[in-house]
Each structure stands twice: as C-alpha cells, then as structure tokens.
C-alpha cells in the first residue's frame with residue numbers, strides 16, 4: 001500500500017507539466033485544450049499501471065503526449081511525390097495547375113470579384129458568362145455552361161434536355177467511369193429512359209435510325225475513355241451521328257471525358273477527339289472534364305448550341321451543380337493559356353509532364369542514381385525504361401516511354417519492397433511509387449522538384 005502511495009505521489013501534476021517549457025511546442029502545435037485532455041488520459045493510464053503492476057509507466061511524458069496527439073490527428077491533405085507513372089492520378093488530385101491559375105484562385109479567395117457582376121452594367125447575367133465567351137472562342141461553340149465535374153455535366157445535359165424521354169446510346173458505350181458513375185445509372189437519375197442499340201462490339205447507323213421514334217430526345221455518344229474495344233468492331237462516329245440527327249431532327253450530345261483542346265499528336269501522343277472538332281461536325285452539346293487533359297481545376301464543361309445551353313442554365317439542377325468562384329477563376333486562367341498554344345508545354349504542367357521525352361528522363365535518372373544508390377545497399381538500384389500513362393481514363397491504351405529508378409531487393413524477398421514502399425509513404429513528403437515485377441519503380445516523369453526528392457530519399 002505504502003509503495004503505491006509513494007508511486008501515486010510521483011505522478012507529475014497537470015499544472016506542472018503545462019508550465020514546463022518542453023510542453024510549449026506541443027501546446028503550440030495541438031492547442032491547449034487537446035493537450036490538457038491528452039495529459040489527463042495519460043495520468044489515468046499511469047494510475048491504472050500503478051494499481052495493476054505497482055509500477056510507474058516508463059514513458060517520457062513530453063514525448064508520449066506528443067506521440068499520442070500526433071497519432072490521434074488525421075493527416076488531412078498532404079503533398080506527395082507522384083512517381084506512380086500515372087500523370088493524371090485521380091487519387092492524387094489529377095491535374096497540377098499552372099501558376100497563372102494558382103494566382104487567379106488566390107486573388108479570388110482574397111478579394112471581392114465580379115462573379116455575377118457586370119462592370120459595364122449591361123446585365124449579361126450569370127456566372128458562366130465570361131468563361132463561356134472564352135470557350136466559344138476556343139471551340140467554335142455558341143455558348144457554354146460550367147458545373148463541378150464532368151459527371152455533373154452529363155447529369156445536367158440529360159436532365160435538362162431529355163427527362164421523361166428516350167436517349168439512344170450504343171451498347172458499346174454504356175461505360176462505367178469509376179466510383180458509381182455508370183451511364184445507365186446516370187440516365188435513371190436524370191429521369192431518362194435508356195434506349196440501347198447495337199451490340200457490345202458493333203453498332204451501325206441503321207441501329208440508331210431504327211431506334212428513333214416520337215419519344216426520342218437525344219442521340220448520345222460516350223467516349224470509351226478508360227477501355228478500348230478492339231478486333232471485329234464498328235462504331236458510328238460523331239460526325240455521322242450528327243448528320244443523322246439533323247435529318248431526323250434529334251439533337252446529338254457527346255460525353256467526351258477528357259476532351260483535349262489541343263492536338264496531342266504534336267507531342268507524340270495519340271490524338272484524342274477534340275471538343276472543337278465535334279462542334280464543327282454539328283454535335284449539339286459536348287461535355288468534358290476540367291482536370292483531365294485540359295490541365296485545369298475539377299470542373300465539367302459543356303459547350304454547344306445556344307438554345308440547349310439556355311435549357312441547362314435554367315434547370316434547377318444547375319444551381320445545385322454550379323462551380324464556385326475559385327474553380328471559375330482557375331478555369332479561366334487555364335483556358336487563357338490556350339490562347340497562346342506555343343507556350344502551352346512550358347506553362348501548363350499537365351502538357352509539360354506528358355511531353356517530357358524519354359532521353360531527358362533517362363538522363364535525370366542517371367544523375368539521381370549516383371546519389372541515391374549508395375544509401376540503399378540492400379537494393380540493386382537501376383535506371384530502367386518504363387511506360388507511363390496519362391491516366392484518369394484519358395488515352396486508354398497508349399503508353400508514354402520514359403525512365404524510372406528501380407529498387408530490387410538483393411535478397412529477392414518481396415517483403416523488403418513492401419517495407420521500403422511503406423517507409424517512403426511515412427516521409428514528411430511521401431514518395432509514392434509502384435511495385436511491379438519484383439521491384440519498386442519510381443517513374444520520373446512527374447518529378448520536378450529534384451532537391452526535395454533527394455532530401456526525402458536520402459533521409
């Protein structure tokens with residue numbers, strides 16, 4: 001009993017701990033309230049230990065309280081190195097924005113902006129107007145509408161132009177984009193009935209034609225952006241469908257997914273269909289994402305015919321799906337870069353990363369290898385050729401040749417790879433690679449800050 005009493009009296013009082021300068025940084029970091037709470041919990045644990053084991057816990061109170069608080073603090077959004085080889089990685093935030101967009105967002109956050117305000121008093125109305133003018137310039141469309149993402153764009157297009165009516169889609173295009181976004185489900189949510197035509201691999205013009213009746217609201221094309229149908233296939237392209245739509249007086253809409261505004265073949269990438277081409281071919285509405293190949297913020301962009309866009313703008317869902325001032329500011333700054341296409345690869349991170357050539361990545365790899373390898377003696381570290389991908393369902397089957405630093409365990413044990421990957425995930429700026437073929441790959445395509453990278457890897 002007496003020993004227990006003397007042990008209890010050795011427990012430091014909360015007040016005394018709080019006055020100790022060693023606790024100051026903890027209070028600064030986690031706040032007074034949470035620190036006191038954590039100290040009380042530790043004291044209760046210590047009293048339990050005395051009661052059950054007749055011993056004081058062995059911890060250092062200051063380190064322990066910090067450890068407990070840190071473990072109990074959700075990590076939140078953290079910057080990482082995306083060395084996965086997927087440039088537009090949905091789980092890592094897709095497109096990195098241009099400095100011009102970053103500056104525009106900062107300004108829109110700090111100052112009042114003309115979100116829905118005409119300085120010339122012309123009363124042009126809604127928040128999408130300035131962007132719509134820019135988008136019309138870039139795509140040749142008559143008008144535009146902006147929402148929070150392309151999934152929202154598809155929902156709004158369907159709900160505002162085809163509710164209670166039929167939408168004709170090829171069976172080969174009833175795609176799932178990821179998450180719960182499947183074209184048939186979106187149709188249902190928009191109140192449309194889906195009229196499937198053709199087969200998985202082959203759909204012909206006559207299939208669409210036969211499906212059109214007095215209850216048909218739209219013909220729809222969905223870009224199969226995350227998979228490819230190969231072999232014995234046939235699809236009707238947007239131009240042909242638009243022609244039929246004109247003949248039969250049914251609008252054609254297209255969900256383009258990525259929708260690049262520039263011809264990617266100039267960077268050695270396969271060409272993606274471009275919104276301006278579909279508009280020129282007579283498609284009535286075209287939707288695409290802001291944060292895929294466009295390289296901007298998360299947004300859904302719809303361009304097309306004036307009277308259909310007006311329906312979208314007036315639909316109650318538009319109010320629920322509208323983009324905020326930060327998104328609009330970032331998107332405007334991003335789109336303005338497209339007015340200077342010659343500078344795009346320099347200023348727009350997405351295109352800059354996608355267009356890096358294999359030779360320069362190999363060179364970067366060799367430079368890094370010399371510094372990294374000596375710190376990883378349990379691994380054979382090499383520079384190896386690899387194939388990166390744009391990601392986010394854009395350019396589904398195409399691969400970009402590049403270079404990676406690879407780490408192969410000398411003892412051939414796979415568990416070493418997992419251990420290394422998890423050690424890198426625990427770094428102050430986590431380094432995220434990919435395990436494949438018995439080694440850990442750090443694809444260098446998206447590595448721009450070499451100094452910080454080396455600082456992390458040589459820790």
Ligand SMILES: *Cc1c(COP(=O)(O)O)cnc(C)c1O
Nearest residue numbers: 149150151177223225257289393
């Ligand atoms: C990515 C994609 C979507 C969804 O776009 P988000 O901007 O991610 O909402 C819809 N349709 C297609 C064809 C896509 O590729």
